[in-house]
Amino acid sequence: MKKVILSAAIVLGSLTTYATVIPNSNLVVKSIILQEEYTEVKLEEVPExxxxALKVAYPDAVLNAAFVNAKKEYKLxxxxxxxxxxLFADENGKWIQQ
Incomplete structure (x- = not known):
């Protein structure tokens, strides 16, 4: 009888190793950031x-720097x-959401 109980304990004990959950830690995250290439321009070169548009929308705003890309979009x-x-605007003074 001892052998039957011992055998049952060994069998049940070995089954618990198959029931364990092994956490998967091979998480790979790829992020791609696309950024337009802006080049700095003088404040005098910003279109009128x-x-x-800046003075109408933000009368108290002070323009520190201005940048332009190939599409003639301005980053202020x-x-x-x-x-x-x-702030982002096109050359006609229309605001762009970025």
Whole structure:
């Protein structure tokens, strides 16, 4: 009888090793960031339409720097009060969501 109980304990004990869950730690995350290539331009070279749109939308904004890409889209580094941020506009002064 001892052999039957011992055999049953060994069989049941060996089955528990198959029931364990092994965590999968081979998580691979790929992220691709596409960024338009902007080149800095002088503030005097920013089109009048863009400057007018900036003054209408944000009268208290101070233009710190301006950048342009191949599509003639402008990235404007502005400061409004104590808040700094970027605005995007096309050469006609229309705002672009980025």
């Amino acid at each position: 339409a863009v400057m007018k 580094d502005v400061t409004v009060g104590e808040t700094k941020g970027n």
